[in-house]
Amino acid sequence: MGRRTYESRKAELQVELLKLQNWVQESGQRIVLLFEGRDAAGKGGTIKRFMEHLNPRGATVVALPAPTERERGQWYFQRYVQHLPTNGEIVFFDRSWYNRAVVEPVMGFCTPAETVRFLRDTVLFEEMLINEGLRLFKFWFSVSQEEQLRRVMSRAQDSLKQWKLSDVDRRALPLWDEFTEAKKLMFAATDTKASPWVVVKADDKKRARLNCMGYVLRSFEYDAWVRQRVPKPDPKLIGPAKSLYAKDEVW
Incomplete structure (x- = not known):
């Protein structure tokens, strides 16, 4: 996709996001969007495009650091x-509470028993949130091993992006298969x-961003014409884990 086409489509979707936000504020909706995936999958870049023109008084980004000693002694979800x-x-x-499903067990930051308990408890936790009226979206940004390596190497060589590459990221890079197994268990338990x-599917960053925006927008009826204005996302690039992920287990 060319830059001009991408920017034009992105701007159209961002106008729709503002309409969605106005409706959320007027109707008192509560929306949570979780972005998970391997390092360099494009989570942060997509969130940035979502947030680019939203009113920051009603839309926030949560990117928590490693838990403090006090937080490690609390209820995990607290x-x-x-x-x-x-x-x-x-x-x-x-990234979200799903750190305990993938990153933490693979990197040895929690015990197997803690992961098992998390996978059991998170289903109940999310049901409770949904029953309270919260709209929850869980996105897994899926990147191929070759593309992940290319992006990580690009970050390592770019002085303006090196801050994105932590010691944990470097140690995690060779553990592709371990992360794949953890991801499978997470989907099996919490999907x-x-x-x-x-x-x-996020090897193409531009299409991933546009499809994700469109998916969210078409999930709400903030006015009667949204589905006429917002194109249907590409089902080959975004969709339910049960159908899309099963077709390409290597991601």
């Missing part, structure tokens, strides 16, 4: 709960009817 939206707000999580995972 430090995330305080960032959940009130009426009229949209919250984007750049539920009430709270499904949506996979975004």
Whole structure:
């Protein structure tokens, strides 16, 4: 996709996002969007395009650092709960409580028993949020091994992007298969009817961003003509984990 076409389509979707935000504020909706995926999959870049023109008073990004000693002694979900939206707000999580399903067990930051307990408890936790009226979206940005390596190497060579590459990221890079197995377990345990995972094929950053925006916009009827204005996302690039991910297990 050419730059001019991308920028034009992105601007159109960002106008729609403002309309969505106005509706969220007027109707008192509460929306949470979780962005998960391997390092360099494009999570943060997509959130940036979502947020680019939204009113920051009603839309926030949560990207938490490693837990403090005090937080490690608390209920696992506690430090995330305080960032959940009130009426009229949209919250984007750049990584979330799902750290315990993938990153933490692979990197040895939690015990196997803690992961098992998390996978059991998170289904109940999310059902509770949804029953309270919160709209929850869970996106997994899926990137190929070759593309991930290319992006990581690009970051390492760019002085303006080196901050994105942590020691944990470097140690995680050779553990592709381990992350794949953890991801499979996470999907098996937490991809539920009430709270499904949506996979975004993200080797093409531009298309991934546009498809993700379109998916969110078409999930709401903030006016009667939204589906006429917002193109249907490409089903080959975004869709339910049960159908899309199963076709390409290597991602």
